[in-house]
Amino acid sequence: MTSPDQPDFAKSGGLITAVTVDAATSEVLMVAFMNADAYARTLSTGLVHYWSRSRGKLWCKGETSGNVQRLVELRVDCDADAVVVRVDQTGPSCHEGFRSCFYRTVTPEGRFEVDAERLASPEEIYGTASAPDAGA
Amino acid sequence: MTSPDQPDFAKSGGLITAVTVDAATSEVLMVAFMNADAYARTLSTGLVHYWSRSRGKLWCKGETSGNVQRLVELRVDCDADAVVVRVDQTGPSCHEGFRSCFYRTVTPEGRFEVDAERLASPEEIYGTASAPDAGA
Numbered sequence: 001m002t003s004p005d006q007p008d009f010a011k012s013g014g015l016i017t018a019v020t021v022d023a024a025t026s027e028v029l030m031v032a033f034m035n036a037d038a039y040a041r042t043l044s045t046g047l048v049h050y051w052s053r054s055r056g057k058l059w060c061k062g063e064t065s066g067n068v069q070r071l072v073e074l075r076v077d078c079d080a081d082a083v084v085v086r087v088d089q090t091g092p093s094c095h096e097g098f099r100s101c102f103y104r105t106v107t108p109e110g111r112f113e114v115d116a117e118r119l120a121s122p123e124e125i126y127g128t129a130s131a132p133d134a135g136a
Numbered sequence: 137m138t139s140p141d142q143p144d145f146a147k148s149g150g151l152i153t154a155v156t157v158d159a160a161t162s163e164v165l166m167v168a169f170m171n172a173d174a175y176a177r178t179l180s181t182g183l184v185h186y187w188s189r190s191r192g193k194l195w196c197k198g199e200t201s202g203n204v205q206r207l208v209e210l211r212v213d214c215d216a217d218a219v220v221v222r223v224d225q226t227g228p229s230c231h232e233g234f235r236s237c238f239y240r241t242v243t244p245e246g247r248f249e250v251d252a253e254r255l256a257s258p259e260e261i262y263g264t265a266s267a268p269d270a271g272a
Contacts, residue, residue, distance in 0.1 A: 004246025017167050019155050026162035031153050031218040043246055074242040078230050082167040084238045094214050102220045106210040110140025110179055 008080040009036050015051060016081050020093070022100075023072035023086040029093040030101040034083070046071045048085055065125045067091035092119045095126075144216045145172050151187060152217050156229065158236075159208035159222040165229040166237040170219070182207045184221055201261045203227035228255045231262075 007016045015033040022029055034042065038049040038058055048069035052059045062068030069087040076083050094101040096118070103116035143152045151169040158165055170178065174185040174194055184205035188195045198204030205223035212219050230237040232254070239252035 005248040075238040077237040101213040102211040
């Protein structure tokens with residue numbers, strides 16, 4: 001049996017970049033980070049895990065909100081320091097209540113403008129004003 | 137006139153993560169980084185610029201290969217430390233000659249398997265065995 005290939009965790013202090021996309025529509029939902037443990041657990045459990053830089057801990061997406069991400073496909077880039085995570089996303093992926101974290105367009109003049117629909121308020125998602133699922 | 141909004145360059149040492157996607161198909165083409173200068177030049181010229189961490193220099197994608205990326209739309213995420221760059225991509229985006237840098241799937245056993253078609257060899261793109269466009 002061939003041993004698994006490994007992403008290049010050493011390049012950026014133990015972390016690779018994870019770009020999570022909706023498997024059905026290919027919309028980019030969020031950008032976060034995985035350490036080796038988050039990567040291994042994502043593959044072994046089929047539920048997407050990340051490393052939260054701000055909280056310094058492993059994080060199973062949706063563990064607080066219920067808005068889990070079921071793994072459909074994992075893809076790796078040419079230098080193996082980034083992955084595309086194709087998922088079946090339950091509810092909003094963004095702690096702000098939008099389907100995608102990229103809910104704002106940048107105008108030619110450089111202004112950020114919301115052009116997506118908010119599906120839920122953070123309070124509806126978490127029951128408090130805090131947003132414990134945020135933390136990339 | 138309202139002044140432009142600014143991404144959070146301070147969070148990660150002057151860089152934001154740029155996820156570049158094909159505007160027509162939404163396929164993720166590559167992940168790279170932008171500093172404030174690369175971000176500003178992308179908006180002002182309509183040609184996508186990055187900061188190459190490995191070469192320590194500003195980089196207009198396609199400046200060597202001719203495989204430029206014309207900006208269609210820029211989107212910014214909730215905490216403004218990542219952008220999605222929707223582009224009209226000329227030729228392969230990957231220095232390995234694939235349309236996307238994510239030309240390998242990760243099997244459930246963790247093995248990397250090429251499942252995309254190579255459009256050109258690096259030699260065909262650059263005329264040498266080196267790949268000066270690589271450098272995220």
